[in-house]
Amino acid sequence: MASDFSSQFWQSCQEHPCYPNNLLQVTQKAFTWDGFFQIPRVGVEGKQSLFAKAAASTKISRASIGALPVIWTSLGELKQGLIEAQRESPVQYLFVRADHAKRLLCCSLEMFTYLMSFYQVPPAILDLLSTFKHSEISIDRHFTGFFGEYIYSSDQRDSILPISQLGRSGYFLKQCYRLRFLEKAPYQPLSWNTNQVVIHHSFDILNGQTVWISLEGDVSLDERIRSMLAQCRPSQNYAQAFQLTLSTHLMICQWCDExxxxxxxxxxxxxxxxxxxxxxxxxxxxxxxxxxxxxxxxxxxxxxxxxxxxxxxxxxxxxxxxxxxxxxxxxxxxxxxxxxxxxxxxxxxxxxxxxxxxxxxxxxxxxxxxxxxxxxxxxxxxxxxxxxxxxxxxxxxxxxxxxxxxxxxxxxxxxxxxxxxxxxxxxxxxxxxxxxxxxxxxxxxxxxxxxxxxxxxxxxxxxxxxxQKATEEASSMNNINIVMLIFLPATFTATFMQSGVFQWKSADTQTHQWLFKKSIFLIFSAICLITMAGCFLLRRGMLYAKRRRRQ
Structure with missing residues (x-):
């Protein structure tokens, strides 16, 4: 039975490009198809947009108790490294980083699907990865969740799939969840970036094998986990392994809350x-x-x-x-x-x-x-x-x-x-x-x-x-005009008559009652007409000069 499942497991790993349809656990697929986490949210085309394409940007790092950190940069290194890591330590921590929550994961699609197939990670993790995209706009920021399952009893024999070559009993605890945290941008007041961490955890109930896969946009969690592992003893029993599992959960939750x-x-x-x-x-x-x-x-x-x-x-x-x-x-x-x-x-x-x-x-x-x-x-x-x-x-x-x-x-x-x-x-x-x-x-x-x-x-x-004042002044001007209209003709007549144009009889030497002095009339007319023309021309000249100044 175990060898049959082992061969099926390796076949599943070879079919890793088809992830999550290549998984062995039927309960995981049924759970996904029921609609709580829909696979079409991140299909084959959508998955490609989550991962880095440049070879220099692809890497997956590993940390474990009593072992030096390892970085895998290619699919071949990953395949060999996962098998060696399984033999070295029962506790494995794997990190896939991104520069930011809206940036591409520093991992190729092939490496990611093989990693998920090797540890039989539920498809629920695909939905939790939906915001790791090359975009500065918050995409799907409302979607987060928790997925958990466990097989602890022999009554669930249809779901127990032991893989003896890797020491997996088939009795396990599995969780996938995503937590959000805030990160302050340096040298920018009131600038906080939204970041996230996606966690997959698997714990073998019979032998204590533990796997942690962390996908996040901040390096501080990696450093904190490595610091915690440095304080653990290499040889751990089952109770200590489970205690480490609970401690890791607490540390991640506290880190997101800080x-x-x-x-x-x-x-x-x-x-x-x-x-x-x-x-x-x-x-x-x-x-x-x-x-x-x-x-x-x-x-x-x-x-x-x-x-x-x-x-x-x-x-x-x-x-x-x-x-x-x-x-x-x-x-x-x-x-x-x-x-x-x-x-x-x-x-x-x-x-x-x-x-x-x-x-x-x-x-x-x-x-x-x-x-x-x-x-x-x-x-x-x-x-x-x-x-x-x-x-x-x-x-x-x-x-x-x-x-x-x-x-x-x-x-x-x-x-x-x-x-x-x-x-x-x-x-x-x-x-x-x-x-x-x-x-x-x-x-x-x-x-x-x-x-x-x-x-x-x-x-x-x-x-x-x-x-009102203008009305009063206008009334006064009307009175003045009336007076002027009355007196001006009389004044002109008196002035004209006294100018000497007409000479009235005042002595016996004058034969007529009056005489018209043409020379005096010409002098009087010349003086009046020239004066009137001069005033008219002066006024027109003043208006013309004023108009020129305005222009």
Whole structure:
């Protein structure tokens, strides 16, 4: 029986390009076909887009207890190395890295499918790999999960497939899961990258053979696992191997949880600073606007005194609104307020709004990640709790280890739930800040409208007064024109008659009653006409010069 399954196993390894259809375990395929994890999500074409194509970029590293680290860079090295590693140590850790969660895995497709076929990894891992693609955009970031199965009883003989050549009994525990973690980008404030780790674990229940396959975008987990293995003794019994399994699970979960608090603190500090910016843009009373002239220090001090940290208001449904918004003074805008007192520099611009939306996006994604991580932790804890209840006889030497594991996993879940509560509170603060900014903008717009309405009314009153004065002046001019129309003809007649053009009889020497002096008339006409023409030409010259200056 064992040799038959061994030959089938090697045949499965030879057919590794067909992974996962070449796997021996029928239960794994049935589980996948049932639809919980769908293979078409990552088909043959999709799988090719996950892996590096350049030969210089392909490598799989291995670490084990009491052995030096090994790196395989080709399919031939991998085939030979896996067989040798199986003989050297019962505990194997294999690492496939990526430079980033959105980058290609540093492994060729052939090496990956052979590795999965050699350890009979369930097809569930394909779905967990769906975000390892060459893209800066978050693809399928919502999808994460936990897959676990175990065969511990001889009653499951149809699923027991021993492979004697490799020392595999056919009784095993297997888990595949993915956890998300946050990684701060160096030299970039408030820049956190979303990263992930995909884990496959297999544990032989009868002989303690352990396999860990880690696919992740950060080298720090590899280093931490190697540091842990350096402290382990080469010769381990079954209980110690299972204890190491539980310890590795805990270390991976704790490692993914480490950066959350730093992320939350950074967002808190940024929101504190942003809240000061929003506070500075609040509407102020006339006295507050007058006090602005005393300097920026007094303003900063007053803002600092008014500011309260975000979590001091966690129980409140809404943030405190600006204090002067609903004062009776603001109901009627004081006409003494000048336009420069409505200082536009105190308001926020579009970059502040974009920054607020960036906070919202980062917090929403972080909240989703925390919820999914919490779900994976719960399933992992439940997996071992169910295993302990069903197969307690096989783990009698590890009861205390299982209890410790359950306790630590509970503490980790509580920490994740606290992070969720903190992130939800920060999201509510972001929403309140956005509403706050909208209210400030609406109120300032109303204030400006009131100001311009008052100024328009004053301008209209001034124009009305000017119109009244113009009407009065026009009436006076009409009177003057009437007088001029009456007296100018008489004045002209009197002047003309007294000019000597007509000479009236005043002595006996004059035979006629009057005489027309033509020479005097010509002199009078010449003087008047030349003077009129000179005035007309002077006026036209002035208008022409004025027009030229305008041009």
């Amino acid at each position: 950066s959350w608090q730093s992320f939350i603190e950074d967002i808190e500090i940024a929101l504190c600073q942003f809240k000061v910016t929003v506070r500075r843009a609040e509407p102020e009373s006339t006295s507050a606007s007058h006090d602005r002239g005393h300097g920026a220090n007094s303003t900063a001090t007053s803002l600092h005194e008014r500011y309260t940290p975000p979590f001091d208001n966690a129980a409140r449904t809404n943030m405190d609104r600006f204090p002067v918004l609903f004062r009776a003074h603001d109901a009627h805008l004081d006409s003494s307020i000048l336009l420069d007192q409505l200082d536009p520099r105190d308001t926020y611009d579009i970059t502040d709004i974009q920054k607020l939306y960036k906070f919202k996006d980062r917090l929403t994604e972080a909240l989703l990640m925390a919820k999914l991580n919490s779900s994976v932790l719960s399933e992992l804890e439940g997996y071992y709790a169910e295993l302990h209840s069903k197969a307690a006889s096989r783990f009698t030497g590890n009861k205390s280890d299982l209890a410790f594991f359950t306790e630590k996993m509970g503490a980790l879940k509580n920490r994740v739930q606290v992070c969720q509560a903190q992130i939800e509170d920060l999201l509510s603060i972001v929403r309140d800040l956005k509403a706050h900014m909208d209210d400030v903008a609406a109120f300032k717009s109303l204030q400006m409208n009131k100001f311009f309405a008052i100024e328009s009314r004053k301008s209209a009153e001034r124009m009305e007064k000017l119109s």
